[in-house]
Amino acid sequence: MSQKRIAVFGASGATGREVVRHALRAGLEVVAIDRSQPDEEDRLEGVTYRQADVLEDDLADAMKGCDAVISTLGVAFSPSNAMSPPPLYTKGTGNILDGMQRAGIDRIVVISAAFVADQPSLPKWFKLTVVPALRNILEQMKEMEASLEEATNLEWTAVRPAWLIEKPANGELLVDEEHLPQEAFRCRIGDLGDFMVDCVKNEKHVRAKPAVGAPEDEKFESPLALGEEFVGL
Structure with missing residues (x-):
């Protein structure tokens, strides 16, 4: 393992x-940047906490001593x-890349979304309602992916999760390149976090856009579930 501190x-x-x-x-080793x-009671033992605004601050110092970056x-x-x-x-990731270059870091894993590309396995109702509503956000993600591809001497991974669900990992994540595996409509944030760490720790999916997700119970994949989640935002 070449990376020890992220x-x-x-x-x-x-x-x-x-x-x-x-x-x-x-x-x-983890350096958590936000x-x-x-608060002290919310801090985890073994984590170094640093404060920085990705839109405003010079980030090189915040990443000092790190071997790789994970951007969530x-x-x-x-x-x-949405509007x-x-x-x-775009700007946030660009500032991270600039700071990485000056800090001597060349490995980054970021979150994009499966929906930046046409996904044949998506339900039609989702394609016709949610994807158009996310258009402006998805355009930013596409621009971010393009900036990663254009960067020289950068070992990047743009993870494309399916529709996120706040559940712990269950180890059933399905992975394919750029397009979601069949029926992989949702992605547990626990599995997404585990996958991103694995990409860094074991040098997986370098200069690639893995699409990740898994089937869930029907009650979590329906238009009703989507509506309930949006109401809770």
């Missing part, structure tokens, strides 16, 4: 917390974000 951006978010937990279990520091930056779906999403995937 910087995790967005570490306080749902997926970021899963990445931190799985990284610790994998024996990696806009604000967590994400834009939550809301009407305002005008903050530039986390």
Whole structure:
């Protein structure tokens, strides 16, 4: 294993917390980077916490001493974000890449989305309703992926998860290149966090866009489930 210490951006978010937990279990040192520091009672033993805003700050110092980066930056779906999403995937990732170059880091794993590409296995109702609503966010993700592909001397992975669900890992994640495996409609954030850590620890899917997901119970894959989740945002 060449990477021993990883910087995790967005570490306080749902997926970021899963990445931190799985990284610790994998024996990696973790530097958790976010806009604000967590309260003492919310900090995990063995994690170094650093404060930085990916849209405003110089990030090289925040990543100092790290061997690789995992970015769990994400834009939550809301009407305002759908219309005008903050530039986390574009400007934020660009600032991370700039900081990495100056810090001497060449390995990064980021979260994109399966829906940046046409996914033949998606239910028709999802393609006709949700994907168009995410258009502006998905355009940012496409731009982010393009910036990774254009970067020289960068070992990147753009993970394309299916529709995320806040559940712990169950080890049943299915993986294919760029397009979701058949019936892999949802992706547990626990499995996503574990997968991202594995990509870094074991040098998997370098310069690739793995699409990840798994089948779930029908009650989690219906239009009703989508509506309930949006209401809860």
